[in-house]
Amino acid sequence: MPTLIQLSDAEIDSLIREPKNTPSNLFPLTKLIERDKHKRRDYGVASLSGNEFVIAVRQSTLDTLNFSAILGYKMPGYNTVFRLRRYNGKHEHTNSIERTKLDDFHIHTATERYQLRGLREDFFAEVTARHWNLDSALRCLLEDCGFDPPPPAAQTLLFGPTTQ
């Protein structure tokens, strides 16, 4: 049985780079809804091409370093969202194809090779030093993924990135 590839690497890259409008109500991150001991909110994103995207924000109320800022693509006709990028908090992750293990802030990216193995499209992840909390993770997502207007300037850090 052929393996289903929903999107190729080229299509994924194109969707990530595609110009998008930044949701006007994204910042400040004060209007998240609390439920099941985590905060959450999904923001619909329009693009000039008519493609539909979503920014999903999640953060544990028990551990603020456990968070996700996700860029998803609403595939036409599908009921689920294809996750193009996911900016995660600090926890362990193992890339099963590359056999690499990391334990830090990291960024997931959708790949064709993980889809080919029947795994989650955004399985692959790499360590990053560019974000250290949910706010900075969201800013990285906007910077990396074609959002306009550009993300708000980073707040001045008095003590540098938070570490745990």
Next chain:
Amino acid sequence: MNIASIKADFRDRVCEQIELQPQGQERFLVKTPFRFEDGDHFIITLKRDADGWILSDEANTIMHLSYWLDTDAIASGNRKQIVDSSLSAFSVENREGELVIPVVGDGFGDALFNFVQALTKVTDISFLSREIVRSTFMEDLTAFLKSKVPPNRIEFDWRDNQKDPTGKYTADFRINHMKRPIFLYGVPGEDKMRDAQISLLTFEKWGLKFQSIVVFEDLLSLNRKPLARFTDVVGKTFSDFEQDNRERLGNLLDEALQEAQL
């Protein structure tokens, strides 16, 4: 038991690759090789609460599932039953989203063993796809319609409150604010097909103006005679809820909603 003994018990009962990382007073991160299907490891902490030691997922598991699932889908229906039975089978409690297992006596290793099994079972519900999705057909249809139709234009389990205050004759979904509202039904089997047929004929008898759409879970599995009778009273039908028909249904709804705005 001291921490070295607890770690030894974890390794003895579960696996060798377990580490304990101190995180404040009487609180440890339990690092294990067990992972979600996206490669992220389970988050497990060992900590003291008022009644003694517990293992907690720090509310991570359900939050993680929300990356893939509408967590409304696990708060009710068949998926909820699967989650509840998975937790109860391993004596795990759901404390408002935080999954917790108390450690009984010195049974640290046993508690971790059960906890990991419960987390694995709970996360398996995100695999619920075509093989099992037959039993979640109505939930999936509902989620699809919620994603397509603005909330102010869709009603669920609609009934005519004036003519039918007890709700004997209902429509699964009523899409409104148009000349002739759409009554939409999901039909997973013959019982539902019969009920929908009676409701539609009753609506006709009452003189209601409406359009009807029926989505079958699998039309080919139904008996031909009752199916023939049913299709006589229904407007548009979809023989299943597979990808092609999802697109067609989505397009049809888009057009109907747009026309109503003109």
